Structures are given as structure tokens and as C-alpha cells.
Amino acid sequence: MQEQNICLFALKRSNSKENWTKSVRQLIFKQRRRVETVFSQLTGQLNAERVLAKSFQGLCTRLVNKVLAYNLCIALNSIFNESCELGKIKELIF
Known part of the structure; x- marks a missing residue:
């Protein structure tokens, strides 16, 4: 991960000697x-919990298709200038 410049931040435990500053902890909580x-x-x-795939590859394929559909809805909304919050999935394209 260091080769790809990825840095992981984990919150320190309560019994740890050193702890992150309050601003860093708030940033971690916000992203999480x-x-x-x-x-x-x-x-x-x-309905990601109800994917009835028979193999791991089938599960991955179905989940990727669902995420692709979500991203496609976001793209179509931006093309047609529809304003919608990204978190409201039902309102993306319908």
C-alpha cells in the first residue's frame, strides 16, 4: 500500500497512550x-442482500451491475440537468 501512496488511519483505542487530535478524529468519523x-x-x-447468485463470480457480477446502474443514473441526471442528492437513490432517474 505504501507503493501506491495509500495511508490508512485507524482510531486509537481508549487505552492507547497517544491519540489523534480532535480535528483528525472528526474527519475520520465524517468519512466513515x-x-x-x-x-x-x-x-x-x-436489494444487495437478496442477490441469488450460485457462485462467487455470479455474486460479483450482479453487484457490479447494480453499482453500474447506480452510476449510470447519476450520469443521466447530470446530462439532463436533473438536480438530485446522490444519497437519494430512488430519486436519481425516476
Whole structure:
């Protein structure tokens, strides 16, 4: 990961001697909340938990197709100048 310039930040445990500053902790919480919200919405709105694939490759294919459809809706909304929050999946194209 260092070769690709990826740096992981993890919150320190309560019994740790050193801790991140408050601003860094808030940044980590904000990013984590955003990621968890998007995953939750994709799971709920695109029925990601109900993918009935028979193999791991089939599961990956179906999930990739669902994410592709989500991204396509975002692209179409931007082309047609439709204003919609990215987090509201149901309102993207319909």
C-alpha cells in the first residue's frame, strides 16, 4: 500500500497512550459515516442482500451491475440537468 501512496488511519483505542487530535478524529468519523451510509443505501435500495447468485463470480457480477446502474443514473441526471442528492437513490432517474 505504501507503493501506491495509500495511508490508512485507524482510531486509537481508549487505552492507547497517544491519540489523534480532535480535528483528525472528526474527519475520520465524517468519512466513515459517509461510507457506511452509502453502503447501507446500496444494500437497501438495490436489494444487495437478496442477490441469488450460485457462485462467487455470479455474486460479483450482479453487484457490479447494480453499482453500474447506480452510476449510470447519476450520469443521466447530470446530462439532463436533473438536480438530485446522490444519497437519494430512488430519486436519481425516476
